[in-house]
Amino acid sequence: xxxxxxxxxxxxxxxxxxxxxxxxxxxxxxxxxxxxxxxxxxxxxxxxxxxxxxxxxxxxxxxxxxxxxxxxxxxxxxxxxxxxxxxxxxxxxxxxxxxxxxxxxxxxxxxxxxxxxxx
Numbered sequence: 001x002x003x004x005x006x007x008x009x010x011x012x013x014x015x016x017x018x019x020x021x022x023x024x025x026x027x028x029x030x031x032x033x034x035x036x037x038x039x040x041x042x043x044x045x046x047x048x049x050x051x052x053x054x055x056x057x058x059x060x061x062x063x064x065x066x067x068x069x070x071x072x073x074x075x076x077x078x079x080x081x082x083x084x085x086x087x088x089x090x091x092x093x094x095x096x097x098x099x100x101x102x103x104x105x106x107x108x109x110x111x112x113x114x115x116x117x118x119x
Contacts, residue, residue: 007031008059010043010109043109048075048082048095052104058095063114064102072105072114 009031035042045060052058063072064084073084075095082095084102093099106114 004047004049006047006057008045008047009035010045012041012043046077050082050095050097050100053101054103056104058102058104059107061108062104063106063108063111064099064104066099066102073102074108 011034031042031044035044048058048060050058052064058064058075060075060077060082062075064075065072066084071086071088073086073091073093076083076085084091084093084095084099086092105111
């Protein structure tokens with residue numbers, strides 16, 4: 001499977017406790033150079049190469065629903081692959097085209113409360 005290499009970053013001008021601004025870049029060199037110059041001000045996340053059921057790009061740290069009756073899963077990168085992790089149900093799945101009927105409902109930076117809502 002060939003995939004486009006792109007990143008998004010969260011710019012945190014006021015530190016990790018302050019407000020964040022999302023930045024999308026298709027060229028890895030531009031976003032990575034920002035992060036390299038000021039690593040404490042940026043969180044860099046990679047595109048998985050997959051899209052959800054609505055055609056939206058799935059990035060690391062997105063929150064997705066596999067089943068509307070279950071809590072959301074977080075997209076993580078672990079041991080060289082993207083996975084779907086749900087700490088509440090204690091389940092981890094390899095992220096693959098098998099799960100592309102999922103729906104992005106947020107991300108851990110803007111919607112962290114979604115992870116806590118069903119506990």
